[in-house]
Amino acid sequence: MRGWHPLAALTLLAGWLATVGNVPLWSAVLRAQAALGWRGWVVTLAWGLALALVNLAVLAWLAAGPLRRPVGVALLALAAVASYFMLAYGIVVDASMAANVFQTDWREARDLLTPGLLVALVLGVALPGWLWWRLPVRRWPARRALLVRGGVGAAALALAVALLWLSFQDLAALMRNDRALRYLINPYNSVYAALRHGVGQRALASEPLQPIGLDVQPLPAAAREDEAPLVVLVVGETARAANWGLNGYARDTTPRLRALIQQGQPIVSFVAVTSCGTNTQTSVPCLFAPEGRARWNPSRAQENLLDLLQRAGLAVTWLDNQSGCKGVCARVPSRQTDHLQVPGLCRGDECHDEILLRELPGALQALPDAARRVGTLAVLHMMGSHGPAYFKRTPAGFKPFQPECTTAQLQACEPAHIVNAYDNTLRYTDHVLAELIGWLAQRRGPTALLYVSDHGESLGEGGLYLHGMPYAVAPREQKEVPMLLWANDAMQRRLGLDWACLQRRAQEPASHDHVFHTVAGLFGVRSAVVDAGRDLLAACRRAG
Numbered sequence: 001m002r003g004w005h006p007l008a009a010l011t012l013l014a015g016w017l018a019t020v021g022n023v024p025l026w027s028a029v030l031r032a033q034a035a036l037g038w039r040g041w042v043v044t045l046a047w048g049l050a051l052a053l054v055n056l057a058v059l060a061w062l063a064a065g066p067l068r069r070p071v072g073v074a075l076l077a078l079a080a081v082a083s084y085f086m087l088a089y090g091i092v093v094d095a096s097m098a099a100n101v102f103q104t105d106w107r108e109a110r111d112l113l114t115p116g117l118l119v120a121l122v123l124g125v126a127l128p129g130w131l132w133w134r135l136p137v138r139r140w141p142a143r144r145a146l147l148v149r150g151g152v153g154a155a156a157l158a159l160a161v162a163l164l165w166l167s168f169q170d171l172a173a174l175m176r177n178d179r180a181l182r183y184l185i186n187p188y189n190s191v192y193a194a195l196r197h198g199v200g201q202r203a204l205a206s207e208p209l210q211p212i213g214l215d216v217q218p219l220p221a222a223a224r225e226d227e228a229p230l231v232v233l234v235v236g237e238t239a240r241a242a243n244w245g246l247n248g249y250a251r252d253t254t255p256r257l258r259a260l261i262q263q264g265q266p267i268v269s270f271v272a273v274t275s276c277g278t279n280t281q282t283s284v285p286c287l288f289a290p291e292g293r294a295r296w297n298p299s300r301a302q303e304n305l306l307d308l309l310q311r312a313g314l315a316v317t318w319l320d321n322q323s324g325c326k327g328v329c330a331r332v333p334s335r336q337t338d339h340l341q342v343p344g345l346c347r348g349d350e351c352h353d354e355i356l357l358r359e360l361p362g363a364l365q366a367l368p369d370a371a372r373r374v375g376t377l378a379v380l381h382m383m384g385s386h387g388p389a390y391f392k393r394t395p396a397g398f399k400p401f402q403p404e405c406t407t408a409q410l411q412a413c414e415p416a417h418i419v420n421a422y423d424n425t426l427r428y429t430d431h432v433l434a435e436l437i438g439w440l441a442q443r444r445g446p447t448a449l450l451y452v453s454d455h456g457e458s459l460g461e462g463g464l465y466l467h468g469m470p471y472a473v474a475p476r477e478q479k480e481v482p483m484l485l486w487a488n489d490a491m492q493r494r495l496g497l498d499w500a501c502l503q504r505r506a507q508e509p510a511s512h513d514h515v516f517h518t519v520a521g522l523f524g525v526r527s528a529v530v531d532a533g534r535d536l537l538a539a540c541r542r543a544g
Contacts, residue, residue: 003136006145007152010063013072013132014055017187018048020124021079024086025184029174043174046167051185053160060153064145068137073129078187080124084117088411089388090464092183095196096279097468111389114409180473207301212290213308213527221313221373222445229375229446229491231522232360232436233515235284236429236482237322237384238467240456243419243426244482247271251401253426256434257484265437266492266499268506270483270536275455276512278478279468283454283512284326284381290529292513305516306332306377312525315371317363319356320381329379335363344395352395353432356380357439375523382432385425387457387466390418398428415460422459437486446491448522452515453481483510485536495522501540510536 004012019026029044063071082093091097140148164171174181183189222228241247245254246269252258261267276286276293286296288304306316310332318329321337337359338349345355360378367376383393388408391399404421405413413421433451440447456478458464467478485502492499514536520527521535532538 003138006137006140007060007148009068009135009137010059011056013063013075014052014059016128017055017075017079018052021076021083022051022184022186024083025181025186027087028181028184043167043171046163047171050160050163053156053163054188057153057157057160060149060156064149065142069133072132073125075187076129076132077125078190080120081117082186082190083124084120085112086184088114088116088409089466090458090462091466091468092180092470093189093193094183094470095193096277096282096470097193111387111392111408114407116409116411180469183470207299210300210302211307212303213311213525213529216308216312216525216527218313219374219524221370222375223373225369225372225445226443227445228373229448229494229523230364230378230440230443231376231447231519232378232380232440232449233519234380234382234433234436234449234451235287236451236453237280237382237386238455238457239385239426239429239453239482240477241271241273241480241482242456242477243423244269245426245430246484247482251423253423254430255427256430257437260434260437265441265486266488267437267484267486268499268503270485270506270510272507272509273452273481273483274479274509274511275453275481278455278471278474280323280454281326285328287452287454287512287515288328290516290531292534293511303331304328305519306379308520308525308527308529309377309523310371312523313371313374314523315364315367315374315376316379317367317376318379318381319359319363321351321353321356321383322381322386325379325381333363333367335359350383350392352393353382353384353428354395354435356382357432357435360436360439377519377523380436382429384429384453385422385457387422390421390425393425394428398431399424400427410460410465418459422457433484440486441488443488444490446488446494448485448487448491450483450485450515450519450522452483452512455479456481491522495537496542497537498540498542502537505536505540 026044026048029047059071085091086093243249243251243253245252246257257267275283276296277283282298285298285304286293288306289296289302306318306328310316316332318325318332318334319337320334325334337346337351337355340346340351340355342351342355342358345352345358360380364372364376364378385393388410391404391406401420401423403417404424405417406421407413410418433449437449440449455467457467458475458477461475461477464475469475469478471479487497491497514534517531517534518536520530521532521537
């Protein structure tokens with residue numbers, strides 16, 4: 001047996017990648033092309049042929065000689081894994097999603113290791129990969145192979161460009177109707193996203209750290225530590241405003257916070273807050289940056305709010321029950337919880353969020369005495385509502401909504417059961433915040449708590465699950481988040497705060513852009529980098 005002609009083998013793999021390897025793309029295209037009528041079928045066919053030709057060009061240039069087998073298997077793996085997650089959760093692959101992949105830890109990754117993924121790996125990688133590896137292919141002399149492959153690759157790429165050019169108007173209309181289509185082109189979406197993320201990280205690593213707030217003046221120290229301001233900033237995870245009880249959700253997912261308000265506790269919930277990004281990797285660093293979403297550059301190495309507050313003489317600490325602070329806490333004392341073994345709170349390397357309340361007193365006590373007399377900021381980074389295994393985020397006693405989805409393979413669950421599991425996580429967040437407020441309320445000095453989620457979540461609306469969609473095309477469920485403020489009487493007097501005014505302000509739009517400046521304002525930090533116009537409390541402070 002002489003074996004397959006080399007170009008025939010490459011054409012076979014190119015066709016597989018363009019069709020089976022792009023099921024999410026063609027599913028989306030078939031939904032979108034209905035607006036174009038019969039012309040939609042023409043542009044779909046042209047796009048499919050062009051993609052197959054691009055695949056052939058890439059394979060002709062890269063899958064040569066000893067590289068033929070590994071390059072082919074690598075492309076199969078990229079296409080299969082990306083297709084599975086795009087089909088299972090409705091996500092797309094862009095640079096921010098690549099950043100999530102590279103920044104995730106084992107605790108997050110294992111929730112995604114589902115039976116569905118195993119099936120995808122077997123059918124999309126193992127079987128075709130084995131056949132590709134075993135496929136007999138004729139060998140050509142090196143010079144002939146180089147000339148033929150180069151020529152075929154160039155011709156295939158030229159023909160692909162011609163097809164796309166001829167259908168450009170209709171293709172552009174298709175893209176306008178569904179802007180997420182460009183992120184579904186497998187496996188080049190994954191390759192491009194990884195390269196773009198890598199370039200950004202390299203630029204970030206090579207750039208010297210840029211300081212901010214060099215003009216800030218050290219704040220005065222109080223006579224006693226318990227007279228200095230204490231602010232706890234709780235960064236939530238994946239809580240969306242649509243299911244937040246205090247914002248009018250049909251279910252009361254925040255009964256303890258509501259009860260505290262009825263008892264007279266000074267809590268205000270901001271009802272129209274948008275996030276800086278749709279994933280933790282973007283939102284958390286942006287949340288602590290002064291520029292705001294429109295001007296924030298993830299590739300710029302720059303100090304953040306925590307550095308500014310330390311420069312002003314304040315004590316700062318970060319407690320993390322998640323996958324890390326994404327570089328924000330690199331220059332302040334910080335603690336992770338994944339090593340703790342506390343019965344009832346921790347199992348394996350994951351703890352429920354009440355572990356943050358247990359660790360907070362010790363973390364505060366470990367800070368320098370002199371800095372604590374100036375004031376303290378403690379940041380608590382929650383596990384919150386992190387999916388897809390929502391059921392893991394809540395202890396047994398905090399599951400009032402039943403039945404709940406008890407698998408990370410969300411497409412296998414009833415929609416109502418997914419919502420039940422998610423809403424249970426919000427009930428637990430409500431409990432943690434209420435307990436924290438109760439603990440802080442015992443303090444005599446000026447004290448405040450600010451809670452804000454990093455981004456929202458899709459629970460199946462429009463076929464989307466989880467988060468991480470490109471911001472321009474992300475649904476509101478992934479961008480609208482809860483935020484609330486509690487401040488005791490001493491803090492209100494210190495700021496001269498008109499609480500009724502703040503309650504009115506909470507009905508107006510706000511965003512992550514306000515957090516940096518609001519926290520700085522709580523401590524009275526003054527600097528050119530602090531914009532009073534973005535301090536949510538500034539307009540509600542009494543003159544004098």
